[in-house]
Amino acid sequence: MKEESLNVVVRKREIQGADVAVLELVRQDGVLLPVFTAGAHVDIHIAPGLVRQYSLCSDPADPSSYRLGVLKDPSSRGGSVGVHDILHEGNEVQISAPRNLFPLAENARRSILLGGGIGITPMIAMAYELAAAGAEFELHYSARSRKSSAFLDELATSGFSSNVHTHFDDEDASQHLDIAAVLGNPEEGVHIYTCGPSGFMDWVISSALKAGYPDSQIHREYFQVEVDSSGEAFEVVAAKSGKSVQVAEGQTILEALAEIGIKVEISCEQGVCGTCLCDVLEGEPDHRDVYLTDDEKAANDQILVCCSRSKSKKLVLDI
Numbered sequence: 001m002k003e004e005s006l007n008v009v010v011r012k013r014e015i016q017g018a019d020v021a022v023l024e025l026v027r028q029d030g031v032l033l034p035v036f037t038a039g040a041h042v043d044i045h046i047a048p049g050l051v052r053q054y055s056l057c058s059d060p061a062d063p064s065s066y067r068l069g070v071l072k073d074p075s076s077r078g079g080s081v082g083v084h085d086i087l088h089e090g091n092e093v094q095i096s097a098p099r100n101l102f103p104l105a106e107n108a109r110r111s112i113l114l115g116g117g118i119g120i121t122p123m124i125a126m127a128y129e130l131a132a133a134g135a136e137f138e139l140h141y142s143a144r145s146r147k148s149s150a151f152l153d154e155l156a157t158s159g160f161s162s163n164v165h166t167h168f169d170d171e172d173a174s175q176h177l178d179i180a181a182v183l184g185n186p187e188e189g190v191h192i193y194t195c196g197p198s199g200f201m202d203w204v205i206s207s208a209l210k211a212g213y214p215d216s217q218i219h220r221e222y223f224q225v226e227v228d229s230s231g232e233a234f235e236v237v238a239a240k241s242g243k244s245v246q247v248a249e250g251q252t253i254l255e256a257l258a259e260i261g262i263k264v265e266i267s268c269e270q271g272v273c274g275t276c277l278c279d280v281l282e283g284e285p286d287h288r289d290v291y292l293t294d295d296e297k298a299a300n301d302q303i304l305v306c307c308s309r310s311k312s313k314k315l316v317l318d319i
Contacts, residue, residue, distance in 0.1 A: 004034075004096065005045075005094050005095070005096055005097075006027070006033065006034075006094070006095050006096070007028070007092060007093075007094055008025040008026060008027055008033075008066070008092070008093060008094075008095055009025070009026060009027075009028050009090065009091065009092050009093075010023055010024070010087050010089050010090065010091050010092075010093065011024045011025065011026045011065065011089070012024040012089060013087070016150035016151065017149045017150040017152075018147065018148035018149075019071060019072035020069050020070065020071050020072075020118065021070045021083060021084050021087070022067065022068070022069050022150060022151075023068045023069075023070065023087060024058075025065060025066045025067070025093070026064065026065045026066075028092075032063045033064070033065065033066055034063070034097050034098060036060055036063075036066075036098035036100070037060055037098075037100050037103060037129065038060050038103070038122070038125040038126040038128065038129035038130075039055075039100050039102035039103045039104060039125065039193075039221070040055070040056050040060075040098040040099060040100040040102075040122075040125070041054060041056060041098065041099060041100075041101070041122075042054065042066065042095045042096050042097070043095060043096035043099075043267060044068075044083070044094075045093065045095070046079060046082040046083060046087070046093070047078075047082055050079065050082055051267050052079035052080075052083075052267070052268070053223075053268060053272070053273050054069075054121070055068070055069075055102075055121040055122040055125070055221070055223075056068065056121075056122070056125055057069050057120075057121040057124040057125055057151070058124075058125065058128075059125070059128040059129075060125055060128060060129050061128065061129075061132055066098075068121070069120075069150055069151065070084070071117070071118040072084045101221070101273075101274060101291070102122055102193070102220075102221040104126055104129065104193075105191045105217075105219070107189065108135070108189060108190070108191040109136065109187075109188070109189030109190060110135075110136040110187075110189065110190045110191070111126070111130055111136070111137040111190075111191050111192075111193065112138055112140070112190065112191070112192045113126055113127065113137060113138065113193050113194075114142070114177075114182075114192065114193065114194040114195075115139070115140070115142070115194070115195055115196055116142045116196020116197055116200030116201065117142075117143050117144070117149075117196050117197055117200070118150075118196070118223075119195035119196025119197070119200070119221075120143075120149075120150075120151060120195075120196075121195070122193075122195050122221060123139055123141070123193065123195065124151060124154075124155070126139075127139050127155075127158070127163065127164070128158075128160075130160075131159055131160040131163070137160075137163055138163050138164075138165065138182075139155075139163055139165065140165045140166075140167060140177060140182060141155065141164065141165070141166045141167065142166075142167040142168075142169075142177050142196070142200065143166075143167075143168055144168070144169045144170065145168050145169065145170045145171075146168050146171070149166075149168075152166070179203070179204065179207045183207060183211045183213070185211070185212070186211060186212045186213045186214070186217070190213075191217050191218075191219060192204070192208050192213060192217060193219045193220070194219070194220050194221075195220065195221045195222075195223070198222065201220055201222065205218055205220060215294055220290075222272050222290040223272065227269070227270055227271065227288070227306070227307045228288055229250050229252055229307075229309070231286065231309045233247060233248050234246070234247055234309065234310040234313055234314065234315060235247070235313065235314045236257065236310070236314075236316075237282075237314060237315070237316040237317065238260075238262050238319045239281055239316055239317065240318060240319055241319060243260050243261075243262060244260075245259060245260045247310070252305065252307065253303075253305040253306075253308070253310075253315075254266060254269070254305045254306045257305065257319075262319065264276050264278065264305055264319065268306070269306045269307075270307060271288060271289030271290055271291055271304045271306060271307035272289070272291060273291065274291040274292075274304065276304055276305050276306045277291075277302055277303070277304055278302065278304075278305055278317045278318065278319050279301060279302055279317065280300060280301050280302060280303050280315065280316070280317060280318070281316040281317065281318050282314070282316035283310055283311075283314050283315035283316055284300055284311040284312040285297075285300055285302075285308055285309075285315065286308055286309040286310055286311045287303070287304075287308050288307045288308045288309065289304040289306075291304055303315070303317070
């Protein structure tokens with residue numbers, strides 16, 4: 001089934017902090033956009049062949065517009081730079097309908113939201129949704145400096161401002177994020193959500209696990225990871241297509257399949273978004289993504305072909 005696409009226009013664009021483009025997207029005809037839940041993202045078709053995912057940071061209760069916050073990353077593979085260079089007020093752009101791979105837990109008694117840098121974006125939508133539901137939560141926003149941070153005015157004047165805590169690396173140590181104090185002792189129904197740079201997220205996740213939180217109560221969304229394609233060569237068999245190919249060291253399964261004419265839908269190419277997920281019929285995957293949960297990886301019946309490899313000499317995929 002083909003994914004729904006939406007044609008929208010940039011109604012408003014504002015640069016906040018250090019190179020964060022805050023975009024407000026609407027339909028030209030004024031029709032309401034599809035409803036979304038906190039944690040959702042959209043795919044933006046920035047240019048031909050250039051599709052990237054960005055979290056929605058607007059209030060889920062207001063479907064008249066979608067809002068995104070995009071940091072201009074000097075190490076960008078084209079996505080964030082393209083957004084900054086191409087998407088100005090009045091420009092049209094195609095996006096996907098919202099998808100949510102980072103939802104709030106329905107059974108949470110209390111939520112701890114931890115955003116690092118631009119990883120604050122999905123947390124803002126979560127805060128709006130939790131506040132509207134009268135739920136117990138706290139939002140911690142960590143960044144290098146106040147000057148470089150976006151959304152500070154909005155958070156300070158929001159209806160949930162008393163739930164917001166900011167932590168800046170270049171300010172007094174007393175306001176730095178004390179992760180042990182914030183996490184406290186694990187309790188049933190207390191859920192942790194984190195998004196941001198990999199180092200920040202790894203620190204939060206490892207701290208939560210060390211404190212005794214079960215993995216099922218720790219939720220994460222990565223937006224950039226390094227792809228490691230090292231490892232011995234192996235064979236991939238495409239069962240439906242009746243073709244096979246050797247995946248060389250330093251080559252991704254995705255690249256090898258393309259050589260024999262098998263195209264798999266892709267987007268992030270970093271094992272983050274799940275677009276290239278394929279079913280495994282035989283063999284043992286070497287999971288190198290951050291999309292699948294530990295339990296899903298242990299099942300060994302799915303693989304992200306943009307980044308993962310094989311521990312077995314042969315991998316049979318249902319494609």
